[in-house]
Amino acid sequence: MFSWLPNALTISRCVFAVLVLFAAFKATGIEALLADAGVTGLERQRYTTFQQLWHQFALLAFISGMLTDFLDGWAARAFKAESRFGVWLDPIADKLLVGAALIALSLALKTWLIYVPAALILARDVFMTWLRTRPEASGIVAPSxxxxxxxxxxxxxxxGLMLPLALWPLPETPSGGGALHWSAVxxxxxxxxxxxxxxxxLLTGGQYVKAVQSHRR
Structure with missing residues (x-):
């Protein structure tokens, strides 16, 4: 009766990833408006409030997506509704959600401390998604x-990094907009x-590649 639920939850995670990206671009657009010296007073306060609301929306979308990651696995086991489509889509949905959140953080915080690890994770995930489509990689290596x-x-x-963006508008943080803030520790x-x-x-990606190479031999 509920065999459709796991796949529906997995698909919803893809939707939440899109919502995270949408909110991030909306917040970035408002940041450009705040950079305009002609925007002052109540108008600036209104833009700042809207920017914070978009960051809150992004955080809620990300957390909701994480919850579906737990719930779809539980539902698949509880209702014995595992499917090939779900097995294929689940890791892609995970990577989409994480990738969207990393792009959102990069747009908001604008620092190489985020750019570098985000780029490494995104590059690895794109490569792994491609590799999983290869016939020789089919069914190899369950998540370790x-x-x-x-x-x-x-x-x-x-x-943790999205939370202060949702709690405090960037221009009002002690270190200013476009920088890491909150407690230094x-x-x-x-x-x-x-x-x-x-x-x-990178390490788990390397392990997966080695497993595929061993299988081909």
Missing amino acids: RLAKWKTAAEMVAIT ITGALVLALWVAAGLS
């Missing part, structure tokens, strides 16, 4: 414990977690 640690590091880092730990996730992404 290391890959799960990588995913956990990504989710913690992304959520907390921010440093979150950025480190993102770099760890990037390193684990």
Whole structure:
């Protein structure tokens, strides 16, 4: 009766990824308006409020997408509704959600501390998505414990870095717009977690490539 639910949740995760990107571009557009010296007073305050609301929307969309990642697996097991389509789409939906959030953070924070790990993770995910389409990679390597640690590091880092954007408008943060803010210790730990996730992404990607090469032999 509920066999459609797991795939519906997975598809919804793709939709949430699009919503994260949409909100990020809307917030960036407002940032350009705030940079205009002619915008002052109540108009600037209104733009600042709208920008913060878009950051809040992006965070809620990301968290909602993470919840579907847990729920679709639970639903597939609970209703015995695993399908080839779901197995194929699930990792793609995960990568879309993470990729959208990394682009959102890069647009908002504008620092190489985000650009570099984000680029590494995105490049690895694009490569892995392509590799999984190859016939020789079919059915090889289930997600390892290391890959799960990588995913956990990504989710913690992304959520933690998106949170202050949702709580405080960028122009009103102590360090100003376009820069990392919040407590230096907390921010440093979150950025480190993102770099760890990037390193684990490359490591698990390398393991997957080695497994495919071994299978071909």
